[in-house]
Amino acid sequence: MPLPNRRTITKQLLLAGIASRCTFGGGGHCEKILAADQPPAPHFPAVREAMKAFVEEKEISGAVTLVASSEKVLHLDATGFADLASQKPLQSDSIFWIASMTKPMTGVCVMMLVEEGKLKLDAPISDYLPGMKGLALSDGTPARITLRHLLTHTSGMAELPGGEAYSSKNLKEAASRYAKVKVLFPPGSKWQYSQTSINTAACIVETVSGKPFDVFLDERVCKPLGMKDTTFYLSDSQAQRLAKSYRRTEQGELEEASIGLLGGKKPTDRDRMPAANGGLFSTAADYSRFARMLLRKGELDGVRILSPKSVAEFSTPSAGEVITGFTPGNTWGIGCCIVLDPQGVTKDLSPGSYGHGGAYGTQAWIDPTKDRCYILMTQRANFPNADASNVRKEFQEKAAAAS
Structure with missing residues (x-):
């Protein structure tokens, strides 16, 4: 031949x-x-074919998928394009805006300081941010908000109006604005997704640690775990690997979309706050190191980030009896979604699995029962419900079956 x-x-x-x-x-x-470029083990053909079909149907421009156990990466694959106009293929090390997948990393930063005795989850946030003492409901009733309320989205803190949400240059400035907004409901009585809550938690991390949140995260989590491409501010060389974002038109085509959180700035610009609610960029391989650290109860490659006790508290339901989440059957831990009753998009996960998705379709689930973490990276702006997208559902189904 x-x-x-x-x-x-x-x-x-x-x-x-x-x-x-x-x-x-x-x-x-x-x-x-x-x-x-070869992964440590063969690709899962069913996962590749599922993602390839979504690319061909113009549901997404491309995807990087990863499945790992506590010991190693089992599957890593890149399908489709980082740039449709130039037909630039996605690579396994392509960088994505991971949006709200930032939130669990913020939760881990808080748990590190809790473990060190510098923070208490059930202490009022005004103990750490005196400017928050005046927070109140619309009728003037004082609102006693705790760190636990912030990280479980049960604080009642409202979002800033219009273009103010990401106009602050730092978290301290943002928190001073949050302190002037009326609280929507008594803390702990309801679940309502709150970006201001997560950024307030990060401001507390800054205040207690004495370091900017991006520096704390980099020094205490990213560098120790070898997460070299996880950052709020891309370098010029990293920006060359950033996958472009797209939205699907009514005609079934994909058109380029911006990253709204950047407020018109470039991913390399540093004159913006490190948005702990959703400002990070990362790769599938990088985020898998964070996920595997949690799967291994706080340690990876001999580096301990959290104690097993702290990981257990991080991933234990903390939102009480209120109904939470964008899909049914879930509750909330310390900055992460927890699956109580697997169904729909989570049907292939075990009860007690936890993780978080991002606005543009990214997702990471950690399943301690099966000893697996599942990571999906894609950049689609206008899913009707990114948490329940067919892309996530198919990836989860095929990945769970293959592993």
């Missing part, structure tokens, strides 16, 4: 998302790229 020519090989590499970085000759550069 004759060997395939270069054109055939290039076509095959393009389909695999590798050819854009592959050249022939020069001492086997192509073979080195191929070796570097």
Whole structure:
């Protein structure tokens, strides 16, 4: 049988998302790229085919999928395009805006300070931010909000109006604005997703630690875990790997979309606050290290981030009896969603699984019972409900069956 020519090989590499970085000759550069891009175990063909179908149907521009156990990565695959106009393929190290997948990382930062005795989950936030002492309901009733309320979205804190939400240059400035907004309901009586709550928690981390939140997160979580591409502020070189965001039109086409949280700024601009509610960029591989640390009860590769006790509290229901979440059967932990009754998009997860999704379709679930974490990276702006998208459902179903 004759060997395939270069054109055939290039076509095959393009389909695999590798050819854009592959050249022939020069001492086997192509073979080195191929070796570097191979996951630690074979791809899960069913996952790849499911994502490929969504790309062909123009449901998404592309996706990076990852499945791991506590010990290793079992599946890592890139399908589709980082840029539709130039037909630039997604790579396994493409960077995504992970939006609200930032929230569990904020919760872990809080738990680190709780573990050190510097914070208490059930203490009023005014103990740490005196400017919050005046928070009250519309009728003037004082609102006693705790850190636990902030991180379970039961605080009642309202969002800032219009374009004010991300106009602050730092979290301290944002918190001073939050302190002037009326609380919507008695804390703990209801669940309502609150971006201001999470950013207030991060401001408390700053106040107690004495470090800007982005610095604290980088020094205490990202660097120790080897998460080299997880940041609020991309470098110029990282920005070259950022997958573009798209929205689906009524005609079934994909058109480029902006990242609203940036407020018109570039991902590389630093004159904006480190939005703890959803400002991080990351890769599937990076986030898997965070997820595997939690799956391993706070430790990864000999580095301990949290004690097993703290991980247990982080991932234990903390929202009381109120109904929570964007899909049924869930409750809330310390900055993360917890599956109580698997159904619909979560049907293939075990009770007690936890994680978080992002506005543009990203998702990470940690399933301690099955010893698995599942990570989906994609950039689609206008899913009717990103938490219940068919893309997430198919990924979860195929990944769980394959692993």
